[in-house]
Amino acid sequence: MKRVLHAGLSFAVILGIFQPLWAEESIDDLLKSYRKEADLSKETKKENAGFVVVYTRDDLERMQVYRLSDLIKSMWFLHYDLNSFGMPDPMQQNPVFYSSDSIKIYVNDHEMTSDFSGSGLLFYGNIDMGMFDHAEIYYDSPVLDVATEPAIAVIKLYTKKPERENGGDLVLRLGDRGMQEASVSYAKIFDQWSWYAYAQESENYFRHDQHLGYDISKDYRQQHLFFNLEREDHRLELEYLNQSHDPFTAQSMAITPKGGYWRMPFYRASYSGEWAEKSLHTDISYIHSSIEMDMRSKSLFWGQLYSPFAPTGDPANPTDPDNPFNPGSWIPGPDGNHHFRFEGSGDIFTAKIYHDRVWGKHQLRFGAEYRYKSSEVDEMRFNHVRNANDEASFNIGSFYLQDQISVRDNSMLSLSFKYNYYDLNRRYDGDSYDDSLDTWQGRVAYSFIDDRWHYKVFLTHSELPTQLFELLLHDAQLDTQKYTSLSGEAKYVSDKDRFRLILSGSKAEDINIVDWSVTHGSRVDLVDIDLFNAVFEVVHNISENHRIDFNIHYSHMDKAFPNANENYVGGLVRLLDTFDRWDIFNEIVFKQKTHGLDAGWDYNAGIKYHATKDLTFSIKGVNIFGEAKETNYYTLEMQPGASTPLLGQIALPVVEKQVYFSLEWLF
């Protein structure tokens, strides 16, 4: 028996010793593994900045992520919604123009933002992903390291690096209903310099829904250009994006759009530099964007409920000399349709400088930032009534200090504080309404890594000021919404698995909630909300080529709102498989039933065939069973003879059932 045991063990050891020879991977397999190992997200991911979800380049390619919205729709805690003009707005409170101001988006080191919303998602939410290497989503008020202004979530996109591309990429894509897209990129490296250029154009067509016989379209066309020039520690980025959209609901009160468009051209020039052996960092960015809207509607637009466009005087006594009835903007054109036209533009200049210093067990960072944000309304017209030219600007100055202290070899205490000063200059109807505001952000974080177990605890406070566009158009007061949260994460990591549990309790104070049930126009209530969020996530690598992702997230609010439950559950299951030349992905995104809306089961799947090293064909289906969650949109119908209008709502699909065929050629 002993001999048998020894013989068996000898065989096992010999097998082990010679295993590298027998099971030696091919060079091709090694290169594939190297690509995954050397993913750039390992250089950019900031574990201490919040709870982070990383989509590596390999993930983005195998999942066939064509639009940023493909990722946004599975974000934790949030519904996937569109604003009333058809742009991704996960926190939407229609018909408010845009509600996701506290979700920030960055490209490399620079924030994509505009003066028309506090978040770049307004124009970047559907951005094509062809030029991006990887993406990171940070939750739970990341500060300093990640975002300039306070945020509850930050999406960071990183562009492809010229030295890794060093060649060209052509993508042609066709989708149902005539959708078409083409993109081309090329990267070249010289002795000292390297550059990467990208151009994309698409026409996107979706199902047109009907409401009261009116066509609701969110089709859009897009042109996108990007150029990146690098030399050692210096990088210059130039970007142009232009989207031309159909009006979707057009903020028409009864959702009766009669055609029109909105356009949003966007220009960006940014510079990032590192000096003094990378201890001194500088970022400068200039953004110019504008909006042009021209829409018609059978019913009134929501904007016509407010001054100066709402009627004045008493219709029962129209000739009262002291208070004559003035129907104002409510008289439609000769074709019986109301007409809305808006033109505005804005500039944002941001300069940041920070210095890193190591002092004993302390890693210190000192930084200062300046941002100038201006917004101007050139024309705002409802039918024949036009407002005066209004303009507003912010000068925002900030400084911050962060200290990361190595408590022991495997634990770190991080303290950070940021002070912001907002100086508001506003001209409204020719008069000045200047104001100023101080805000602060603070964070205490403790992280502990014990072999396979990782723990993090964060206590954060941040204050989000009223957005410039609201100050300009809505005569709002400069004030803050405040978030304080205590969060923790426990993670177990093994060779094949990652389990993660996140718990977070928050108090949000002075949150603007629009109560549309008060039908004489909107009433903005300031409310305090207590929130509890939890996420359980599993990533299991079955083998090198097969992976399963699973997460379930739960949110509890101490109040319910018309579009949000007190308790809300969502989650996803995703399978990523590679068989020889085939990549296959399957994904189900689940969103719980909410008031007036069924639960959503968004099933997506795709197959990629690598015909050669340089030629790939793929097919992808989005919302294949048409069961994705819809979004509710309010309607308000003026009833002839009735004293109050009738408030209603309709549900519209926001994730379309769609099939795409793509060809990718590397050259």
Next chain:
Amino acid sequence: MKKLMIWLWLLLSVLYSSNLESEIDRKIWKRIIFDLSLKEYRIYTIDRQLQDILCKIPGITLVKDCTQATLIIETRKTVVTDERCLEIPRLSNDYRLLVKNANEIGAFFWMKGRPTIILSKPRLERFGLKVDIELEDYLEDIE
């Protein structure tokens, strides 16, 4: 019992060490170098990171003087300019060096978003070198 313990220890150490082999770049360099028909594997590089990778590969001798080397490995920032070593075959991690320098026999670098290997067939022939069959797919006619 003692023998059993020794066998178990050997078995566990073999399994453990195979788990530790996660340095894929080392594996790739090892395969490229040993697939070249060099008589001896005496390598010269001034790149610290490459030195760390190569010193862990049994069968490779890192030399301190390029004249003693049978192969030079360089990077964009650590090009070997010693004129006495111009006739020694070189590998690099940079496509530009491969294109510029007629003594570069190959490179392991990033292109089209993925790591790749290119070996120059005419230059290998000039140095009287052959490659193992597994690298033949990576041969190109770069003069």
